[in-house]
Amino acid sequence: MGRNTVTVLDIAVRLLAWLILAPLLPGIITKVKAWVACRQGPPVLQLYYDLFRLWNKGVVMSDLASPGFLIAPAVTWMAVVAAALLMPLGRAGCVFPFDGDVLLLIYLLALARFCTAWGAMETGSAFEGMGTVREVSFAVLAEIGIITATLTLAIQSGTITLQHLFAPLPGPSAALLAVGLFIILLAENCRVPFDDPTTHLELTMIHEVMVLDHSGPPLALILHGASVKLMLFAAFLVQAVLPVGVMSPGASLAVLALGVVLVAVAVGLVESLTARLAFRRTPLLLTIGFLFCLFPLILTWMGGLHG
Amino acid sequence: MTAMLFFSSLACLTLAIGAGRHPRLWLTLVLCGAVGVLTTALGILGHAEAWTWRAAFTLGGETPNFFLDGVSAVFLIVVSLVGGLSAIYSREYWSDRQYPASAARGRSWGAVLILGMVLVPSLANGLHFLLAWEVFAISAYFLITLDNTKSEVRRAGWLYLAASHVGTMFLFAFFTALAAQTGSWDLGPMRDQTALAPLFWLALVGFGVKAGMFPLHIWLPSAHANAPSHVSAMMSAVAIKMGVYGIVRYSSWLPLPDGAGWIVLTLGITSALLGIAFALAQNDFKRLLAYCSVENVGIILTGLGLAILAQTHGQAAWGRIALCGALLHVWNHGLFKALLFFGAGSVLHATGTRDMSRLGGLWRAMPWTTGLFAMGAAAVSGLPPLNGFVSEWIIYLGLIKSVMTKGDMAQAIIPVVILLAAAGALALAAFAKAMTIIFLGAPRTKPAITAHECGWTMRAPMLVLAGLMAGIGLFPTLVLAPIGNAASAWSGNWTEIPAMPVADLGQFHLVLFAVLIALAAAFMSKVRLQGLRFGPTWDCGYAAPTARMQYSGGSFAGIATEWFAWILRPSRLVRRVRGHFPEQALALERIPETVLEKAIQPVSTGVVWLADGAKKMQHGRLHIYILYVFAGVMILGALAFWGGIQ
Numbered sequence: 001m002g003r004n005t006v007t008v009l010d011i012a013v014r015l016l017a018w019l020i021l022a023p024l025l026p027g028i029i030t031k032v033k034a035w036v037a038c039r040q041g042p043p044v045l046q047l048y049y050d051l052f053r054l055w056n057k058g059v060v061m062s063d064l065a066s067p068g069f070l071i072a073p074a075v076t077w078m079a080v081v082a083a084a085l086l087m088p089l090g091r092a093g094c095v096f097p098f099d100g101d102v103l104l105l106i107y108l109l110a111l112a113r114f115c116t117a118w119g120a121m122e123t124g125s126a127f128e129g130m131g132t133v134r135e136v137s138f139a140v141l142a143e144i145g146i147i148t149a150t151l152t153l154a155i156q157s158g159t160i161t162l163q164h165l166f167a168p169l170p171g172p173s174a175a176l177l178a179v180g181l182f183i184i185l186l187a188e189n190c191r192v193p194f195d196d197p198t199t200h201l202e203l204t205m206i207h208e209v210m211v212l213d214h215s216g217p218p219l220a221l222i223l224h225g226a227s228v229k230l231m232l233f234a235a236f237l238v239q240a241v242l243p244v245g246v247m248s249p250g251a252s253l254a255v256l257a258l259g260v261v262l263v264a265v266a267v268g269l270v271e272s273l274t275a276r277l278a279f280r281r282t283p284l285l286l287t288i289g290f291l292f293c294l295f296p297l298i299l300t301w302m303g304g305l306h307g
Numbered sequence: 308m309t310a311m312l313f314f315s316s317l318a319c320l321t322l323a324i325g326a327g328r329h330p331r332l333w334l335t336l337v338l339c340g341a342v343g344v345l346t347t348a349l350g351i352l353g354h355a356e357a358w359t360w361r362a363a364f365t366l367g368g369e370t371p372n373f374f375l376d377g378v379s380a381v382f383l384i385v386v387s388l389v390g391g392l393s394a395i396y397s398r399e400y401w402s403d404r405q406y407p408a409s410a411a412r413g414r415s416w417g418a419v420l421i422l423g424m425v426l427v428p429s430l431a432n433g434l435h436f437l438l439a440w441e442v443f444a445i446s447a448y449f450l451i452t453l454d455n456t457k458s459e460v461r462r463a464g465w466l467y468l469a470a471s472h473v474g475t476m477f478l479f480a481f482f483t484a485l486a487a488q489t490g491s492w493d494l495g496p497m498r499d500q501t502a503l504a505p506l507f508w509l510a511l512v513g514f515g516v517k518a519g520m521f522p523l524h525i526w527l528p529s530a531h532a533n534a535p536s537h538v539s540a541m542m543s544a545v546a547i548k549m550g551v552y553g554i555v556r557y558s559s560w561l562p563l564p565d566g567a568g569w570i571v572l573t574l575g576i577t578s579a580l581l582g583i584a585f586a587l588a589q590n591d592f593k594r595l596l597a598y599c600s601v602e603n604v605g606i607i608l609t610g611l612g613l614a615i616l617a618q619t620h621g622q623a624a625w626g627r628i629a630l631c632g633a634l635l636h637v638w639n640h641g642l643f644k645a646l647l648f649f650g651a652g653s654v655l656h657a658t659g660t661r662d663m664s665r666l667g668g669l670w671r672a673m674p675w676t677t678g679l680f681a682m683g684a685a686a687v688s689g690l691p692p693l694n695g696f697v698s699e700w701i702i703y704l705g706l707i708k709s710v711m712t713k714g715d716m717a718q719a720i721i722p723v724v725i726l727l728a729a730a731g732a733l734a735l736a737a738f739a740k741a742m743t744i745i746f747l748g749a750p751r752t753k754p755a756i757t758a759h760e761c762g763w764t765m766r767a768p769m770l771v772l773a774g775l776m777a778g779i780g781l782f783p784t785l786v787l788a789p790i791g792n793a794a795s796a797w798s799g800n801w802t803e804i805p806a807m808p809v810a811d812l813g814q815f816h817l818v819l820f821a822v823l824i825a826l827a828a829a830f831m832s833k834v835r836l837q838g839l840r841f842g843p844t845w846d847c848g849y850a851a852p853t854a855r856m857q858y859s860g861g862s863f864a865g866i867a868t869e870w871f872a873w874i875l876r877p878s879r880l881v882r883r884v885r886g887h888f889p890e891q892a893l894a895l896e897r898i899p900e901t902v903l904e905k906a907i908q909p910v911s912t913g914v915v916w917l918a919d920g921a922k923k924m925q926h927g928r929l930h931i932y933i934l935y936v937f938a939g940v941m942i943l944g945a946l947a948f949w950g951g952i953q
Binding site for chain 1: 392651667668670671677681685688689690691696700703704707708710711718721723725728729731732733735736737738739740741742744747748749807808811815819822823826827830831833834837838839840841842843844845846847852854856857858863864865866867870
C-alpha cells in the first residue's frame with residue numbers, strides 16, 4: 001500500500017468515526033438528565049433514530065425562502081465536519097497538519113455560523129431573526145475566548161499546528177482552561193445555561209429558534225452537524241487540559257474517548273442542576289468564560305518567563 | 308519596454324479625459340490604459356526589479372522622476388483592475404440616458420481620478436507627487452458630487468474636501484520639510500539619515516486621513532455612501548489605498564522614530580475594532596460598507612505595524628509574514644470591497660433606496676447580485692475558502708509567531724490578537740446583517756418588490772472580481788511569490804521566504820470547495836427526489852405574518868450596539884403604547900458620527916465662536932483703533948519696564 005492509500009484510509013476511518021460516534025453525545029446527555037430526574041428517558045440511540053427518520057422525509061419550505069435555505073445546512077454540516085477532520089486524535093495526530101491549521105478550524109466554525117444565520121434569515125420570521133442576532137453577537141465573546149485558549153496552548157507548546165498544539169499544561173492552568181473552555185462549549189453548543197435545546201417557543205432561545213422552519217434531510221444535517229460540533233469542542237477541551245499527547249497511542253485514544261464521554265456527562269449534570277440564565281446575563285457568563293481562558297494565558301506567559 | 312508600455316497607458320488615460328463625451332472611445336481608452344498599467348505592474352512584481360525613469364526636461368523646475376518597485380506595483384494592480392472594471396460598470400450604472408447632465412462629466416473626472424491614482428505610486432519627486440496627489444484628491448471630490456442636486460451629496464463632498472485638505476496640509480509640511488532637510492525634492496530610500504525620523508508622524512497623519520484610519524475617518528462614511536456606486540467602489544477599494552500606500556512607502560523609505568510600530572499597530576487595531584462596530588450599527592448599506600473599509604484598513608495597518616516593529620527589532624521571521632499578509636489584504640480588500648459596492652450599486656439602481664430596513668427578499672428578482680454579494684460578504688468576513696481568509700490567516704500567523712517568541716514586545720501583541728478575533732466575529736455579524744436583511748426574507752416595501760436584476764455590463768465586472776477572489780482563495784501560492792517580492796522591496800534586507808504553509812492551505816481550500824459543490828448538488832437532488840413542498844413560514848404557527856414583523860437592520864445590530872454604546876452613542880426616540888385605545892407607537896434610533904459630531908464639530912463651533920468674538924474688535928471706528936495702538940504700546944512699555952527691573 002502506498003502512502004496515499006494509507007492517508008485515504010486514515011481519513012475515511014476518522015470520518016466514519018466522527019460521523020457515527022458524534023450523535024452518541026446528545027444521547028448520553030439526555031440519559032444523564034433523565035437519571036438525575038429519576039426518569040428512564042429516551043434510549044441513548046434516540047438521535048440516530050431521529051436522524052434516520054428525518055433523512056428519509058420530504059421537505060416543507062417557506063414560500064419566502066430561496067434555494068439557499070436548503071444549501072446552507074449542507075454547507076454548515078460540511079464546514080463542521082471539515083473542522084473535525086483537522087482535529088488531532090491523541091497520539092494518532094492529524095491527517096492534514098500544517099502551521100496555523102488551528103486558525104482554519106476556528107474560521108471553519110465561523111463559516112458554519114454564517115451559513116446557519118443565512119438559513120435562519122431566509123424565512124423572514126421574527127423568531128429566527130432573534131436567534132440569529134443572539135448567535136452572531138454572543139459568538140464575538142466566544143471567539144475571543146477560543147482565540148485566547150489557542151494562544152495559551154501556542155505559547156505553552158511553541159507551535160500553532162494542531163498536531164503539536166496540545167502540550168501538557170501545568171495543573172492550575174489546565175484547571176482554569178478547562179472551566180473556560182467548558183463555558184464556551186456550553187454557549188457554542190447551545191446548552192443550558194445559555195440555551196435549552198429541548199424547548200421551543202421561548203424568547204430566551206438561541207440556536208433552536210434558528211432552525212425552527214427546517215424539516216426533513218436539512219434538519220437531519222443540522223442536528224447531526226450540531227452533534228459533531230459538540231464532539232469537536234469536547235475533543236478540543238479534553239486534549240487541551242489532559243496530557244494526551246505524551247501517552248502511548250492506545251492510551252491516548254482511550255483517555256480521549258473517556259474524556260469526551262465525561263464532558264457529555266458533565267454537560268448533562270449542568271443541564272440538570274442549573275436553570276437557564278436570564279438573557280441579559282448571558283454575555284456576563286461568556287465574559288467569565290473568556291477570563292477563565294485569559295488567566296491560564298497569563299500564567300503560561302509568566303511561567304515561561306521564569307522557567 | 309516597460310517605459311513604452313507605461314507611458315502609452317498614461318497617454319491613453321490622458322486622452323480619455325478629453326473623450327468624456329464619447330462613451331465608447333472613452334471606455335476603450337480607459338481599458339487600454341488600465342490593461343497597460345496592469346501589465347507593467349505585473350511585470351515589475353513578477354521580476355522583482357525596480358524600474359526608474361528620469362526625464363530630460365524639467366516640469367515646474369524639477370525633473371519628472373518615475374520609480375516603480377514591488378510596493379508601488381501592488382497598489383498599481385488594484386488601481387488598474389478596479390479602475391477598469393468600474394469604468395465598464397459605470398456604462399450602465401451612470402448612463403447618459405439616466406444622467407444626461409453628469410454622465411460625460413463623470414467619465415472625464417473618472418479618467419482624471421484613475422490617472423491621478425496611477426501617478427501617485429509611481430512618482431518619486433516630492434513636488435510632482437503633491438501635484439498628482441491634489442489632482443487625484445480633487446477629481447474624487449467632483450466624482451463624489453456628480454449628483455449635486457441633492458444637498459446631502461453636496462455636504463458629503465464638502466466634508467470630503469475639507470478633510471482631504473487637512474491631510475494634504477500635513478503632506479505639504481511633510482514634503483517641504485523633507486526637501487528642506489535633504490536639499491532635493493527627489494524621493495527614495497533615506498534610512499540612514501536619522502534626523503528625518505520625526506517627519507514620519509507628519510506622513511502618518513497626512514496619509515492617515517486619506518486612508519480613513521480611525522479617528523481620521525470622518526469624511527469617509529458620508530462620502531462613500533453618497534457617491535455614485537462605481538465611484539464608491541473606486542474610493543473604497545482604491546482611493547483610500549493611496550493613503551495606505553503612503554504609510555507603507557514612507558515606513559520603508561524614512562528612518563523610523565521610536566514607537567512608530569506601536570503607534571501604527573495601535574491605530575490599526577483601533578480602526579479594525581471600532582470601524583466594524585460602527586459598520587454593524589449602520590442602517591444605510593453603503594455606509595455599512597464604508598465603515599467596513601475603516602476596519603479593513605485597520606487590519607492592513609495592524610500587519611504593517613507588526614512589520615515595522617519587526618524591522619526595528621531585527622525580527623525578519625514574523626515581520627515578513629505580517630507584511631505579506633498586509634499587502635495581500637490590500638489586494639483582497641480591493642477585490643471584495645469593489646464587488647460589494649458594485650452589488651450595493653445594483654441594489655440601489657433597482658430599488659432607489661440605501662436603507663436596509665426598506666428592502667428584503669431581493670433574491671427572487673436579483674439572483675446574480677444576491678449570489679455575488681453573498682460571496683463578497685463571506686470573503687470580507689474572512690471565511691474559508693475565499694481570499695479574505697488567506698490574508699487574515701497570514702496576519703494572524705505573523706501575530707501569533709511574534710507572541711511565541713516571548714520577546715519583550717510579545718506581551719503587548721496578545722491583546723492585539725484577541726481584539727482582531729473580536730473584529731473578525733463582528734465583521735461576520737455585520738455582513739450576516741447586510742446580506743440577510745437586504746436579500747432574504749420578505750420584501751418590506753414596494754421598491755423591494757419591483758426590483759430588477761442589473762444588466763450584463765454591471766454583472767460582468769462583479770463576475771471578474773468574484774473569479775479573482777475565488778482564485779486567490781483556492782490557489783494562494785500563485786500570489787505568494789509576487790507578494791513576497793513586494794515585501795522584499797519594502798525592506799531590502801529581508802530576502803528569505805519565511806515558512807508560510809500557504810500551499811497546504813490552498814490544497815485544503817481546493818478540496819473543501821470541490822466537496823462543498825458536490826455535496827450541495829447531491830443534497831439538492833436528494834431533497835427534490837424526496838419531495839419538496841412550499842408553505843407559509845411556520846413561525847410557531849402564527850397565522851398572519853407580515854413583512855414588517857421581520858428583524859430589521861436596527862434590531863439585528865441591537866446587542867452589539869449596546870456593547871459599543873460608549874462610542875456609538877446611539878440616540879433613541881421611543882413613544883410607548885399607552886392607555887386602552889393606544890395611539891401609534893414609535894421607535895426611532897439614530898447612530899451619530901461620534902467623532903465628527905462629538906469631537907470635531909464642538910471644537911470647530913468653539914473656534915467659530917472665538918473668531919466671531921474677535922471680529923467685534925474690528926468695526927471701522929478710528930478713535931478706538933488708536934486706543935488699541937495706545938494700549939498696545941502701554942502694555943509693551945510695561946513689559947519692558949518690569950523686564951528691566953528683574
